[in-house]
Amino acid sequence: MDPYPYLRLLSTGRSLNCNLLTRKISKYIHKDISSKAIRRVFLDFFVKDHEHTFVRSSPVVPFCDPTVPFVNAGMNQFKSIFLGTQSPHFTRVSNSQKCIRVGGKHNDLNIVGQDGYHHTFFEMLGNWSFGDYFKEDACKMAWKLLTQVYKIPPSRLYVTYFGGDEKMRLKSDMETFDIWRTIGVKENRILPFTAKDNFWEMGITGPCGPCTEIHFDHLGTVSRSNFVNKNLHDLTEIWNLVFIQYNRLPDGSIISLPKKHVDTGLGLERLCCALQGKSSTYDTDLFDYLINAIEKNCSSIPKYAGKFGENDWNNVDTSYRVLADHLRMLTVCLADGIIPEQNQKLRRIIRKCFLLSETVFGKEKGLVKELSNYVVENLGDTYPEMEKNAYQVHQILDYEEEIYNSIRLAAKKDWQKLASSEKNLPNIDHLDITPSFIKAFRELNALKPLEIDGDLAHRLYDTHGFDSEGIEQLAQVLNIKFSPSTFTEKMEEIKLKSKSGRQISMNPIVNDLANNLEKTDDFEKYAYNTNYEFSEIEAKVLQIIEKDNLVNKIKNGTSCSLLLDKTNLYCEAGGQEADRGKIKFQNSVFNIELVKNINGLIFHKGFFKGDSLEVGSTGTVSIDRDFRLGNMRNHTSAHLLNAAIKQIKTATCQKSSKVTHQYVNLDVSVFGPKLNFEDIVKVEEIISKVINDKLEVRVSTTDSQGLYSFDQITLIPGEVYPENEIRVIEIADGSEFVSREPCCGTHVHNTADLEDFCVVSLKSLGRSTTSLHGVSGDRAKLARKNAEELAEDIEVFKKSVAEHLDTPDMLEMGILSLKKRLNFDINESSILPYVYKTQTLKELNNIGKQIKDKGNDDLKNFICMEMQDALKSNIEKTNSNTKYLVHYLRSSMMLESVPLHAATAMCSEMPVIIIAYSDDMVKARCCVPKDLQSDDFNAENWLKETVAPIFKSRTTPQKLQDGVFVSNMKPQKVHVQDWHHLLAESIESAKKYINEKI
Template identity: 35%
Template sequence: MRASEVRQKFFDFFKSKGHVIVASAPMVVKNDPSLMFTNAGMNQFKDIFLGNREPEFLKVADSQKCLRVSGKHNDLEEVGHDTYHHTMFEMLGNWSFGDYFKNEAIDWAWEFLTGELRIDKDRLYATVFEGDEKDEVDRDNEAAERWKNYLPDDHIINGNKKDNFWEMGDVGPCGPCSEIHIDLRSDDEIAQTPGSELVNKDHPEVIEIWNLVFIQYNRKADGKLTSLPQKHVDTGMGFERLCRVLQKKKSNYDTDVFQPIIQQIASLTDVKYGASDDSDIAMRVIADHIRTIAFSITDGQLPSNNKAGYVIRRILRRAVRYAYTFLEVRKPFLSGLLPALIETMGDAYPELKAQKGLIDKVIHEEEESFLKTLATGIALLDKIIDETLQKNYTVVDGKVAFELYDTFGFPLDLTELILSEKDLVVNRKEFETEMEAQKARARNAASVETGDWVVLKDDNEEEFVGYDFCETEVFITRYRKVKVKKKEQYQLVFNITPFYAESGGQVGDSGYIKSGDEKVNIIDTKKENDLIIHIAQKLPENLESRFNAVVDADKRRRAANNHTATHLLHRALRKVLGDHVEQKGSLVHPDYLRFDFSHYQKVTPEEIRQVERLVNADIRSNTEVEEHREVPLEKAREMGALALFGEKYGDVVRTIRFGASVELCGGTHVKATGEIGFFRIIGEGSVSAGIRRIEGVTADKAEELVYSQGDLLEELATLVKSKGQLRKSIENVINQNSQLSKELDGMMQNYMKIEKQSIIDCARDVNGVSVITRMVKPELGSNLKDLAFQLRNEVGDDMVAVLGAEVKGKPQLAIILSDQLANEEKLNATELVRAIAKEIQGGGGGQPFFASAGGKNVEGLQKAIDMASELIEEKLA
């Protein structure tokens, strides 16, 4: 059975059981500070389990794109080395939100596996939670009794808390789960060792395929469990594993989910799959990682050096490194795998086809860049190897290996592989210490301690009224205390709110709430899933009061100007550059706007001016907003509304139209474009491969920009004494400066020639070697290295020079030897410079024939030179 048929059979089966089939949420998570990526099928339903949102349907099913590469759920290191772990994978799931519970979930799972898919019943096992005394939770006898309808007792296995009690996190909804495992071994192997002894023992052929989670508790911040008012079902079945079972393969990678990609890798690299263990692992890693990278880009997450983008960049580089090391790939090739990926998954996920051009461009440029990094890293590593061997060491400093990894992106395992060829190893303990220190810094920078919600009033009808009002009466329904970087804050939820929560690129509102004489500032407003959270630095004294909630109207007005301007800018860019332009991100701040879009080359100054003119023409037209708050998604698309890839839209959406500009948008906007006043672009540049960024200002800030530019022109005219011909006057100044620079360079060369001869004349003979030790005048300090090499060329075959100079207030030393002297190994420039650098409170290094050092103590320069003179005379004696 082909993979596409398996997915459809799952949908058809649960549709017949009254489930609504819903789309996969984006793999990249937004509006949830606890997650970067969707790592389980339940993520998009988290707010329903938390009680923050009412479900649209009580029974749903889906196939969810998931990514597990960080935190508690991290399968990265196993990927490719075993048969069933992946970074990106599909999770087939069926869900009940307060509708059916354990009996139906178990019945339907059994019916689907054994009835629809005809999987051998004798090979199936079920685990049930054995209970936990600490949590005061008994064995899940309800699930166990239901399984007895289908399985013999020896196929129903007790599972511990680690395997059979599912938790969303440290706090929140949780409950026992019942896993379904399958034994794929031969009949002879099963006869020798029962499958019940291998369940949850990491056996490659006795694997979990489906997890039925029964959400019935809530974990409080103090660790206690309380029963939920409604019980839910959350199931997740590994799609890739299921395909392996049905296609009777030994590995997920042998199914038609991965084989077209693996065969494409084999074709592009001219390495046959099955040729060796190393190349097979590399192909599996690459086949897995190309899926992760491509889907991340379609969901709006580009490789970068920050947070989720950094994770994607690491995965891409890991794929490149495996290709480089084990398949001997030396040029970009990953984007050549996209046709095979689209062939296998493009029908189920059409975003792959729609964004092929962007994915191709991003991957190609990232891969090309990292291949250069690998070359640089190998050159640096060669230097480290030489220095280590010269000292007769066999262990490379772990700090040095970590610097290669952290600064240059050079993987540790590749470092170790190259070192092993020279019989060297890395000090792993030092490397791990550095790695842990970096992780600790990251944890401290982002540490947030969250307490339990204190519920004051039950109110599930929380509503945003800020489109119509900047001020309204509210009451607090719940609050909690949080610590952000050890600073205490409070998060408040109101029954209704005029405060816009940060989303869609627009920053959150600020303002205050007031009751009587008491006023509490709201410093920011954010979304956590569907909950609007108001952040305050203190709690009101009387939490039961009714408050007047007031938004900072000026900040809101300026943000609305910039948000509407991004819509007009988007349309103008498409008109000037072409319909391939799509929004890839934005930041709407009260002071400025930032707009990221797909485009493959620099936007020219002429195009920027054309875009500005179109936006300002739209502003002058004073077009009124046409807003529709509850439009069916399909109707909105028929209206021409632009939907963004990577966004999760509901069945009903809000559309914003300004003339020909129509977009799906939840942000705040002006009532008519004339309110924006004026628009200027202040910057254009590249964000990453295939993505450009424009920054702009509107209204007050645009006016300030025009004034400041005018003032600057006036100041420049005064400085160059221009009488109406500013350009010509500045050109004259530049030409004069260029001429003076040439003359100064000539004078400096003559000066250096005189000083160089003076230095040569001071050379003394020590056992046939010309020895120069000299403090160089500060004005020649910046040319110290050049001067040293000129002396080397002119003094003769046996020479050594030690030069010192003060450069911008800092001491500098340079030591140079003739080749003949360096080859005789009587002297070593690196050893000398390290010995004397302590006198200037510094350090240095180099090669046997030339080395340099810098430091902090200028007063120690002459002492360092004198010390070098003594050491040289001792060595030559």
Template identity: 30%
Template sequence: MADGSTWSSTKVRQTFLEFFESKGHTIVPSSSVVPFDDPTLLQTDMLTNDFSFCNAGMNQFKPIFLGTIGKTDPMAKLKRATDTQKCIRAGGKHNDLDDVGKDSYHHTFFEMLGNWSFGDYFKKEAIEWSWELLTKVYGLDASRLYCSYFEGDPAMGLEPDLEAKQLWMAVGVPEDHIIPGNMKDNFWEMGDQGPCGPCSEIHYDKIGGRNAAALVNQDDPMVVEIWNNVFIQFDRQADKSLKSLPAKHVDTGMGFERLVSALQNTSSNYATDVFTPLFKKIQEVAGARPYTDKYGKDDVDGIDTAYRVVADHLRLLSFAISDGAAPNNIGRGYVVRRVLRRGARYARKYFKVEIGSFFSSLLPALVEQMGEQFPDLKQKQADIVEILDEEEVAFAITLDRGEKQFEKYAAAAIKAGENKLSGAEVWRLYDTFGFSTDLTQLMAEERGLTIDENEVEIAKEKAREASKAVKDAVQTFPKLNVHQIAELENEIKIPRPDAEPKYLKGDTKSKVQLIFTKDGFLKSSKDLSPKAPFGLILDKTNFYAESGGQVADTGRVIIDGTAEFRVLDVQEYAGYVVHNGYLEYGDLSAGDEVICEYDELRRHPIRSNHTGTHILNHSLREVLGDDINQKGSLVDADKLRFDFSYKTGVTLSQIAIIEDLSNRYIQQNLKTYTKDVDLGLAKQIEGVRAVFGETYPDPVRVVSIGVEVDELLENPKNPEWRKVSVEFCGGTHVDQTGIIKDLVIVEESGIAKGIRRIVAYTGEGAKNAQRDAKLFKEKLDRISAMDYGDEKAAAVKAAAVELDRLSISTLTKEELRKTFLGIQKLVVEEQKKRQKAESSTALTAVQKHFEQEENKDRKFYVGHLPISANAKAISDVMTYYKTKDKARSVYVFAGSKDDAVMHGVYVGTDLASKGVTAEEWTTAVSTVIGGKTGGKEPSRQGAGAEPAKLEEAVAKAEEWIAEKLKALSI
């Protein structure tokens, strides 16, 4: 038996890689857990949480297995490889989320150790090395290991993999430790079509001293699969049949955490040093009792389960965010968000900690443990902290209320003798409080309740269908006119609301004043039709009303469990704020106490973009001069758009300086200061920016970045203030500029005479633009290194379209465009050279035919030219005979039966005078090879739709003209 004390997790990983390196394998770094370039690993159904990350070690090698890897790809020459791959299984086909914490061996994030053969070695070496590493190097007790092999499937025409069985016996595995397995357990397929083959698993018995063969693949926590050797030897066809592959591959994957558990002689993966450093940090931060590795009913207080969930989720969150999967409501980002919320709820319920910075306080322990093997974790630590904290704070706002509402639903269900929550209730918990279905499921299980996912799906669809029409009606919400404003002020005597809370974070308690519809004011919504759009007037609001270029907030006005008003738009009229939207459920009346909840996760990037706009405005003046004046702006969650006066276009070198100045300002992490100031005094501040011609309130709100407003006012004419961004502004802003992260200018253009426009991204948008630019640069490098051919020409054509659509830094785009044009120029030159050569080859082939003694008097030529499917070469041959040798006729084919076929005919004057037409001839050929032809007599040209029938088509062309000439007695 291995000595567990000698096998630290770091040593286990390093030993694996070094072992296979000694066997001629190249150590390959782990790919990102976010496979941006693999659409097969991303689905988009939010309700079913069907989203995928990189979930197996083989993902980055798929192009090799599929035969689609470019010749110049760095991995194209690999014959043997080994790695430890970061994997996430928390959505999609492979989803271990529900099992995490409940058992000893499931994880949403894990490492997959692997060794690979690409058409090199096969079963014998894979099996021998597996056994050598486990028993000789790691020293595992051979009597505890069990190996499986594919038992065959007659229905699929598959024989048992007796070769694998014999190979296991050859290395010394007793026959009673070798178990046959079915298609589910022992046959691996990449998808419905493509590479596949039998696999051979290795299972480990954690107890020993017995024959545990009967427990293999029975979900026994003491007999677990640790390694799987896949022998890729077939290609699944569209008709489900199997063809043998010309090159056979080996694809293996060993669960790192499970291997460490075996080597450290623990009954649980969580009792190893993969997790114990994280548990110690959790204990330190939460002040909890120590971890004791109890499960199920033995974990009486649930704290051990919470330890496991929090540690597992910390790993997923940190690696997902470091690889670019920021939390949001779409795709992979939603997986990250729901995992964080699930973990946060466990942390608060069982560890009694405040939510807001819990996960980020644990991060240093993870970085210390895994930062060396995965350096991105260390390099992006600050970004991970910021994103984790932002998400926790946003969830903390609704967590209390959501749990209280859940308890109301649960209590009502239990009182009514029901054993489940209704689908409508589950959907409402998601829609209102951000509780994902699996989180509600977890809470329901704690109360002995169930949920019906079909009911949830029905509730979701009903809610979406009902709200679809009103969401399209944002522009049709009624607006307060001058008479209605006077009515509010003088007759109804409704005071203007307190709107100061819009500058604060968090919810605001308020009171309903009136309902506003196109027909006037109402005291209650009860008489309105369901989902009818209307406006809500409150006595206090934290919603930002559209103004100053900043878009309005969205969110909810709620009476928990009683009513929910969905806010789609917010407008201000002479100080009266109207929240436009519709009721999701319930009713609202004047006097109702409500909670105002704007969408913080939407407002966060808006703040960054608005402060970024101020910094950009300042940089523009610094670079382009004092004549720069703002002419308009738009600030939303995706971007900032800034219009300004300038007589000429902004040069690329100027854009570079503007962007650099802006980012240097941002990177100083300066504090943002605001204060309401007497308008006359505020105007005296040196360099203060304002929109020319706009009327400002008195007092006016001054926003200063980096210097306190009071300090500005002590000596408003100080010339130093010109170096500071100071503006009159009523918008929302970040507390410190570091939150913005980066500013990337993606567009500069003229929109009118003397008016220019800049569009820029900040924060996550800027990061995504930088990532997209990096990925495209790598693509250009690969294209550039490709040998010339159809594949490279097609890649260049596709890249041209992609480059035009890329929304990236203007500067980077220009650099990439220059690189691309250089590649394109070389391809065009090669194409011209190739075209000229193929046209010459084609014409020479036809001419040589007519030069032969026996063909000198022939009136026509039919033949397959020794060139690619080159339409221009065919056209050149036809043109030659049309202009230089008009009497003769030619019907030529080009291409390959395995690829594509072009064909064309010119009917010379000799045959044309006898009534032969190009249309008749090509029509006869098209009945064989398919496709259409076109052109004017005496020539036609086309592409064959069925290249496999090339030879048959050539024969048909000859046969048709022979029969035609015979009928004409020629």
């Protein structure tokens, strides 16, 4: 019975009840077989038929390996097993690993799209044996899968093996040669090659071994043995079987390993090309759905024609390939939680897609996000995290596109300004123009170098952040020479210098101790019961360091550091501050103020009280319980806060955290709308429920293999976790809330032990990042108690407002005093919940506005009353018996803003000048009815010729309002000591003027 019926089914494209189910598969190529079927057949072959354990793909950025920026091979997650630092969880493993190659030794970024088989993202099918089977079984299984299951004719396959190396003193791997010959491969298709092609090494030292490669001939017409490993696109390696059997020592010698391993990698893209009969991977179904999606969403440009090189004269087909390739890569990265602002390679690729979308495909916005859906749909069933995190992918793409568009718009404006002053500047709309590009352009344009050598290239990299591709674009725009190899050589030179000069700066004494003493045993720092009773331990003083010197004895009142053989105190790590405590000796005590870990040695810095203390003394070490408990509560709170924010905002990233016994500080980036008041209300509701639900805080220990197996785990991008002894802190309610993080800090046993939690401050740290401070336990209770007391005081104040409206200054002082209580330092006892503080500030502002409005209404009434009195007693007549009024508005002294129009409106039938004085500023308004206007007398002249010059001010242009011509004098500062005599002079001048003119 056929164990892979769906392979045949998918190759025919028909249903199971089809009569063609028994039809033989094509002798040569399964042109209609899908990539999903190919992947599934591979995994089933090893998992179901050959007892391998399926291990899901690790994220594309390694958790525990700082040596590579991306996972670039299937073996990355098993590196510790090969190095011998971990024991394998399973002896036979198989998977499909997501891989990315955009830098370092395997850098395919700059040639993507130019040919039919280079990619930034690809899938590596693999099977591994960790001390189980070896060469013979590996070769037999691989040959069987290719020739009997996938039905590839042996006439299309060639195998290579290690032909020996004199320098390494290794003979030819004739064992592998004999295995292939026994299997049935013809001798003229079993080809020896040098170490360059057929010897695998992890690094300069460490595990290594010969490998055998299987190559596929796309033509398959005549024997082409002579063309294997000649970089032909139609004769390519598809599977590499590595036999890890040696260990290279630091002196360069090679010895056998006690256990032998198998590590194989079969490229899915190349295998699909072989089975689907395609010459380019972009023609397989791994890409054609995406190219079709681009065509569907961009109907205004020509359809993809599969042209390369000179045939693709307008680079449209190349752009299709680049966009399709990069879309797969960026979608996978974002779904795996990689943050562009912390991975500039990823950010450049995303921006390159935005640029192509705009300049080639005519879409200014939204295309990349839309096309990411197709990638998720195609790969989501294989890699479930892609479907799960699709919304996160969308949020980050929206955020990145908004930033990119604003940067590009600003850069375009700068370029246009530059173009207006520089002649013959090229049109560079097709390039990724940023402010950095323009700065670099100006710098090079001023220098006018004949070429960009390695030193200048590094300067552009170091100053403006340019990689080789960006420098090449600059060189093209300026029409100067640049060889990328010179840049690469310079970067390697700088790296070597950096490595040779990178020494840990350490006190020589401490350095000597670190080389000669065992690491301090601090396992007891995690030992405490559910009542948070911290056991005391007996410890021996190994060394005493006073003023950077080793001493054998100290006296009373000495500040120094003690090195013990063991400790139960926590030293600063994972953002959590170090413990405090003390060491009791027979007749003395050492108060510990700081605990510091230097290369595994833990030093206790503090102050000694007693007769004397000698090296070798034994004392009892105890922890400051309240201090530690405060740290534990706040550290658990940090995890809850991070998880709650992620629950409501989805696309978030912890930037940093600080945990003290007083508070927790969490800086978090949110890709989308920033955290606001309503969000904090929701976050506190979530955390309050978690506390009330009394959830267990589970702690487990795993290694890097186990860490990869966790689902929904929160990691800090860029953080490198240890390979072994990784503590995972987990809090989950069984439904929506999950907090799961690797963490070396100390935590409470149950969320109920937090007692309470609240956010006390929220501060923006730029476009995406927000800094939050929170408190738990007694500090949270204190914040709420402070809020209750302040609320009571505000209620008392509100009741007194109505009684004191006649003294607005006193009320304003009261509001100011209450507002001052909203300002506090995070360590002070006057802390308040952020939610309450925000609501209270709004309430106090409203009360202040009401008082001001009420006061203004009352003062306006004063103006009305004053004007009524003035109209009764201060109206004067000219020689022609024309009534007029020139008046200083005394009530203006009490107003912040004086409404002069309200005063003049009360005497609209006569000429009037009203003068006001408030806060050392004088202003005036003049109105003259239309029927009294003449060339000799009008509102503007009256004010301009009399009042304005006395106060050294000027008038505004004359205008008509409701049949009355109006002129205003601009406010002018007048010192109070000059006010009275200037006022008298202005009034007298105004009266004299109107009497002369009318």
